[in-house]
Amino acid sequence: MLVMLDGHSWQEEPFVDGATRIGDNPLSQHMGSEQIMPNQPLNLVLPAAGGTGHVPGDYALHTYLSSCLGGWGLMRVTEQQVMVTRAVHVGGRLTLEGLATSGADPAAGAQVTLSLVGGGVADETLGTVTVGADGAWQWAGNVAADKGRRVCATLPGGTCGTPNGAATSAGIVQYSLQGAKSAGAASGAR
Numbered sequence: 001m002l003v004m005l006d007g008h009s010w011q012e013e014p015f016v017d018g019a020t021r022i023g024d025n026p027l028s029q030h031m032g033s034e035q036i037m038p039n040q041p042l043n044l045v046l047p048a049a050g051g052t053g054h055v056p057g058d059y060a061l062h063t064y065l066s067s068c069l070g071g072w073g074l075m076r077v078t079e080q081q082v083m084v085t086r087a088v089h090v091g092g093r094l095t096l097e098g099l100a101t102s103g104a105d106p107a108a109g110a111q112v113t114l115s116l117v118g119g120g121v122a123d124e125t126l127g128t129v130t131v132g133a134d135g136a137w138q139w140a141g142n143v144a145a146d147k148g149r150r151v152c153a154t155l156p157g158g159t160c161g162t163p164n165g166a167a168t169s170a171g172i173v174q175y176s177l178q179g180a181k182s183a184g185a186a187s188g189a190r
Contacts, residue, residue: 002064003042004033005075007051014045033064050077054103078165079103082112082153089145090175094126096139098153106135112153114139117160117169119148126151145172 009030016023022045036042048054056077063071079102086097096114100107114126129137145151150169158166 001038001071002033002035004060004062004064005044005046006060006062007055007057008032008046008059009051010044010046049075050103076165080107080110080155080157081165082107082155082158082168084151084153084168084170087151087170087172088175089172092142092144094141094143094145094151094172096126096151096153098137099135100131100137100155101135106133107131107155108133108135110155112137112155115152115154115160116143116145116149117152118150119146121146121149123152123160145174147174 009032011025011028012031012034013019013028014022014025015028016025024047034042034044050056050059054077056079059075059077061073061075080100082098082100084096084098086095088095098112100110100112102110108131110131111128112131113128116124116126124143126141126143127139129139131137150171152160152167152169154160154167156166158164160167160169
């Protein structure tokens with residue numbers, strides 16, 4: 001099967017230091033398509049999203065002659081991107097972590113606004129965090145995050161529910177400490 005990603009090329013062998021690390025290998029051939037066998041993984045290390053020009057848009061990932069059979073995908077490249085990588089609610093404390101980029105670089109210094117949305121109740125703004133030099137952001141606070149609520153993270157210009165890269169939402173993983181509390185109470189009663 002021949003796999004292609006429109007508008008992008010990648011190194012066939014992106015390995016350095018005696019093939020012990022992934023990195024920029026100037027001796028590697030550059031590919032714009034790759035032939036793989038069934039059940040063979042396709043690992044691409046793209047030097048930049050949006051090709052050499054870092055151009056925002058939608059890029060088709062497809063297979064030669066079998067796109068009509070469902071062998072396709074889409075890679076969306078945006079000017080800015082915010083992601084929620086962790087949303088956990090434990091014992092009334094909500095912990096959020098994520099990443100933000102501007103083009104191919106970390107969006108260092110950018111402001112990410114965090115909100116609780118959905119669940120049949122009014123949206124609630126949690127606050128604003130500043131993106132670090134590595135593109136990471138984090139927030140934690142005591143808040144009721146009932147089941148069915150989602151967290152929304154937006155960069156300036158982003159609107160929750162709009163898939164333009166400047167906004168995203170994620171479900172919240174709920175953990176109960178009820179079992180841990182009862183186990184602690186039992187051991188304290190001995």
